[in-house]
Amino acid sequence: MSSTNSGKRFLLIAGKILILLIVAIGVLQSGTPAGYIDPYGFLFVLVGGVALLMISFPGAEIWRAFRHAARGSGSDAEIGNSVHFWESAGRSFWILGGLSSVLSIIIGFVGLRTVEVAGLSAIIPILIRPLLSIFYGSLLAVICFVPCWKLQGILQSRSSAPNPGRNEMPISIGRPRWRFGLVLGYVLFLAALVSTSQIQINLSDLWPVCKPSLFVVLGGALALMLFMGGNNIRLTPSAAFAGMGLIGSLMGFIQMLIGMTDPSPQGIGHVAGALAFVLFSCFTALLGMALIGAPLEDRAIRTRQACRPSAFSRVAWYVFPLLSLIFLVLVFNMIILPLPGPR
Amino acid sequence: MNKSNIPDPDLDKLLKQALKDNIPPEVEARMNRQFLNLKRTLDRPESLAKADEWLWMGGPLQRKILAVASTVMLILGVVMHLSGSQSALAHSIEQLKVNVTVSVNLNRAVFMDCTVLTPEAGGENTSFHVLWRANGDARVDMVSTAGAQTIWILDETILLAGSDGSSIRSMPFKTIASDPEWQPAMDFRTPVLLAKHMEERYGLMQTGARGGAGSGEFLVIGQQDQQAVEITVDAKTYLPKVLKKYAPDSGRMNGDRICLIEIRFLWNQPISGELFVPGPLAGKQ
Numbered sequence: 001m002s003s004t005n006s007g008k009r010f011l012l013i014a015g016k017i018l019i020l021l022i023v024a025i026g027v028l029q030s031g032t033p034a035g036y037i038d039p040y041g042f043l044f045v046l047v048g049g050v051a052l053l054m055i056s057f058p059g060a061e062i063w064r065a066f067r068h069a070a071r072g073s074g075s076d077a078e079i080g081n082s083v084h085f086w087e088s089a090g091r092s093f094w095i096l097g098g099l100s101s102v103l104s105i106i107i108g109f110v111g112l113r114t115v116e117v118a119g120l121s122a123i124i125p126i127l128i129r130p131l132l133s134i135f136y137g138s139l140l141a142v143i144c145f146v147p148c149w150k151l152q153g154i155l156q157s158r159s160s161a162p163n164p165g166r167n168e169m170p171i172s173i174g175r176p177r178w179r180f181g182l183v184l185g186y187v188l189f190l191a192a193l194v195s196t197s198q199i200q201i202n203l204s205d206l207w208p209v210c211k212p213s214l215f216v217v218l219g220g221a222l223a224l225m226l227f228m229g230g231n232n233i234r235l236t237p238s239a240a241f242a243g244m245g246l247i248g249s250l251m252g253f254i255q256m257l258i259g260m261t262d263p264s265p266q267g268i269g270h271v272a273g274a275l276a277f278v279l280f281s282c283f284t285a286l287l288g289m290a291l292i293g294a295p296l297e298d299r300a301i302r303t304r305q306a307c308r309p310s311a312f313s314r315v316a317w318y319v320f321p322l323l324s325l326i327f328l329v330l331v332f333n334m335i336i337l338p339l340p341g342p343r
Numbered sequence: 344m345n346k347s348n349i350p351d352p353d354l355d356k357l358l359k360q361a362l363k364d365n366i367p368p369e370v371e372a373r374m375n376r377q378f379l380n381l382k383r384t385l386d387r388p389e390s391l392a393k394a395d396e397w398l399w400m401g402g403p404l405q406r407k408i409l410a411v412a413s414t415v416m417l418i419l420g421v422v423m424h425l426s427g428s429q430s431a432l433a434h435s436i437e438q439l440k441v442n443v444t445v446s447v448n449l450n451r452a453v454f455m456d457c458t459v460l461t462p463e464a465g466g467e468n469t470s471f472h473v474l475w476r477a478n479g480d481a482r483v484d485m486v487s488t489a490g491a492q493t494i495w496i497l498d499e500t501i502l503l504a505g506s507d508g509s510s511i512r513s514m515p516f517k518t519i520a521s522d523p524e525w526q527p528a529m530d531f532r533t534p535v536l537l538a539k540h541m542e543e544r545y546g547l548m549q550t551g552a553r554g555g556a557g558s559g560e561f562l563v564i565g566q567q568d569q570q571a572v573e574i575t576v577d578a579k580t581y582l583p584k585v586l587k588k589y590a591p592d593s594g595r596m597n598g599d600r601i602c603l604i605e606i607r608f609l610w611n612q613p614i615s616g617e618l619f620v621p622g623p624l625a626g627k628q
Contacts, residue, residue, distance in 0.1 A: 109435045122542075123439060209432045212424035219416025226410055251424075264578050265441070265561045272437035277424055279432070335439050338447035338581075 040196050041104055041133040045096045047192040052092040052290055054185030056298035057085055069147035079151050086148035088298055090141040091317045097137010098321025099286040101130030105328055106279050107197060127332050134325055213248055213280035220244035221288060238293030242316035245285020249327050252278035275331050282324040444581045449538040453477045456609040461527050471528035480619040483528050495621040502621040511621050531606055545572045560584060582610045
């Protein structure tokens with residue numbers, strides 16, 4: 001019996017390796033495998049994602065989640081925590097994919113000031129990097145969702161088959177304290193963000209650009225959270241950030257359309273300002289979700305203030321990065337679209 | 344209701360029999376643990392209150408501070424945005440948009456009439472007059488101290504009047520393209536070529552109304568081989584009106600800038616077809 005099982009396991013591993021090989025060959029055969037490589041984007045998504053996990057989870061829980069992913073044994077409560085960990089990991093990489101794509105298009109446009117080439121040929125590579133970033137984010141997210149789904153399956157099979165031997169973790173309600181890992185996580189994330197941006201552009205160029213949208217999104221999100229009520233356990237900072245990001249982007253697009261009715265250089269200036277506002281609204285909202293919204297919700301779940309992430313948060317985490325990508329493509333189109341001819 | 348009306352006095356026994364506790368022991372243990380946790384929580388009311396809200400939204404004073412901060416941030420953000428202060432990002436986007444619009448309009452041009460002036464030492468100029476139409480035909484008239492000469496460019500072939508004044512000679516385009524005498528005009532022989540230079544060679548990075556530019560036009564400034572390139576663009580048509588190239592470092596020491604080449608453009612004004620017919624007398628200007 002055990003030899004049959006080990007044989008099946010080897011077959012399974014061989015099958016997985018074969019699938020990975022097919023994917024790798026497919027990528028190599030596509031003609032330009034080097035085109036899929038963006039070291040800055042990949043490092044930012046990877047390091048940033050790990051930092052976000054360090055912010056949300058203590059080291060022991062991270063280690064336990066990896067152990068569960070490998071073996072799948074443990075109490076229901078522990079596996080439940082690991083399911084939450086892997087979902088958070090997937091979510092973090094996905095949000096960071098979106099954040100990195102917005103950041104790289106901003107860096108690309110700001111960096112154009114020092115590039116000799118100033119036409120359409122210079123713009124096309126700027127769109128490639130955001131797509132690569134979202135590609136890395138989604139790839140890492142899917143990798144993290146695999147153990148999440150696997151552990152969820154184990155939990156479901158256990159709930160259908162009663163097992164008197166398993167034990168539950170006691171519910172812990174308490175005020176979470178500052179941990180070393182949390183501080184380290186924030187430091188690591190900010191270091192990744194600053195170094196990724198600093199390598200390619202001067203950060204002093206970036207700060208004046210992002211101030212208006214930063215104030216609008218941060219102030220608006222704070223106001224939304226206060227209005228939604230502090231006594232509501234389903235209060236979601238992530239939803240507030242996503243909502244304000246959407247509002248900021250819509251403000252930008254409205255201003256852009258108004259600017260397009262004026263085909264003079266002033267009109268172009270308005271259009272450019274509006275597009276910059278759209279980009280930074282998305283950036284600030286994603287940053288707020290990653291650094292404030294998601295860790296707060298994770299902490300609430302870990303301390304049993306909530307049993308699972310709210311539906312609003314999930315919509316914000318999974319839909320807003322996609323929406324940002326759509327906005328990026330729209331912004332790109334608006335730039336390469338010539339202004340209407342003289343009236 | 345009176346107690347004496349109850350028929351069976353052993354009610355407790357009856358209830359115990361009816362509601363027999365047959366919960367499995369592990370479930371009972373779990374329920375007890377939950378109950379103990381709940382009891383422990385209820386003993387500490389502050390922890391229950393905290394459980395219902397995000398930690399940093401604590402007391403009413405804190406809320407008021409946050410409300411004021413959020414209002415100030417919102418107002419500040421909207422005012423800063425609407426004040427229209429240009430940022431590095433907006434500037435880059437603006438520059439790109441101008442370049443794209445000029446480039447697209449150049450590619451849509453139907454007729455081009457441009458005059459190329461190249462000042463030479465001693466105050467003498469060599470001038471070229473380039474005429475181009477959308478089907479690709481072009482005519483270049485050169486006037487220099489050595490005399491006047493005309494060439495026609497048709498399908499990558501150069502036609503020029505012979506020395507006797509009556510015959511037409513043809514030669515491959517490459518021979519003229521590499522000739523330094525004709526070189527200044529060859530860079531501007533078609534609008535598409537001009538658009539390509541603007542995109543790839545001039546590195547146009549600044550825009551804005553400056554110095555010589557009037558109200559209906561704006562300047563686009565770039566650089567090519569350390570020479571400053573200035574293009575005056577019509578603000579209505581987004582087509583270049585004047586292009587000037589200046590010598591490197593000229594004008595830095597408060598002196599006059601040395602103009603190396605000046606090109607004046609007229610766009611989309613119909614040009615007689617006769618001018619594009621090769622011949623010593625055809626369409627003589």
